[in-house]
Amino acid sequence: MKFSNRSGSFVALFAVLLAVAAISVNAQNEERAMGGVGITVFKDRNFRGTSATYTRDMPSLSNVGFNRNISSLRVGPGERWEICDQPNYRGRCVVVYDEESNLGTNNWENKIASFRRVSGGTTPNPGPSNPYIVLFDQVNYRGNPTNYNGPTGNINRRARSVTIGSGSWELCDGYNYSGRCQTVTISQANLANIGLSRVRSVRPAGSRPEPPMGSDWYVVVFSQSNFRGTPTNYKTAQAILNRRVGSVTIGKGVWEVCTGRNFTGNCQTLSQSVSNFSTLGIGTNIRSIRPVIAQPR
Known part of the structure; x- marks a missing residue:
């Protein structure tokens, strides 16, 4: 009888501990999934299933269980993230913001292999500080993206919008940094709004060489x-x-x-x-x- 009583007390205590642990885990998961800045990804549609929040660039998702296994996502207020269907931000890419309960509506369900922040957020983004931008051939960060991480004086493609991944950039409508140029520090959903109907050359701002001191210019x-x-x-x-x-x-x-x-x-x-x-x-x-x-x- 005492054994039975002790056994029953142990079972009851164990059940209480399991309940407390479950509540704690659920609270941690809820905090991880919903709190802070960054991008939260879910394995199922409608923000269900296994989830995780990231505040840093993820060049590969193969080691975290989400590689091409994301069906919905949420992005922190004021942030924009670039998602790509190949590791290291290659392949087809698009910039996302706000939330998407069903990535299948845009043919992105179970396609994401890497992602990175392109603007917004208060958490420092660790990693290389080298500047980079992404030019899109359609407004609102849609269409075919092309990444640039250094001066490029001869761009032979249409550019309608740009995301600033890092740094400040000079965009010019003439080849070799000529014509009308704009220094851009934040992403632009429509380059026409800043007077650029085309982009023929880009470079990090401040990279332009000046003549030596004492010149007679x-x-x-x-x-x-x-x-x-x-x-x-x-x-x-x-x-x-x-x-x-x-x-x-x-x-x-x-x-x-x-x-x-x-x-x-x-x-x-x-x-x-x-x-x-x-x-x-x-x-x-x-x-x-x-x-x-x-x-x-």
């Missing part, structure tokens, strides 16, 4: 068109300006003028004088200017 900025009005000479880079521009005389060298401070915003590379600055299509005010080395064509 100079530029004259006029407040009116046809080289009239108040002139101002510049011989060196000026990162912070607020000048109305009507025309520009290139005394010597090649110069980059930008609508934003620190050589950001809309930028134009000038190798010859411009009698009517408004024809460049970047407005009539510049906030930075610098000499640059002409890129070989």
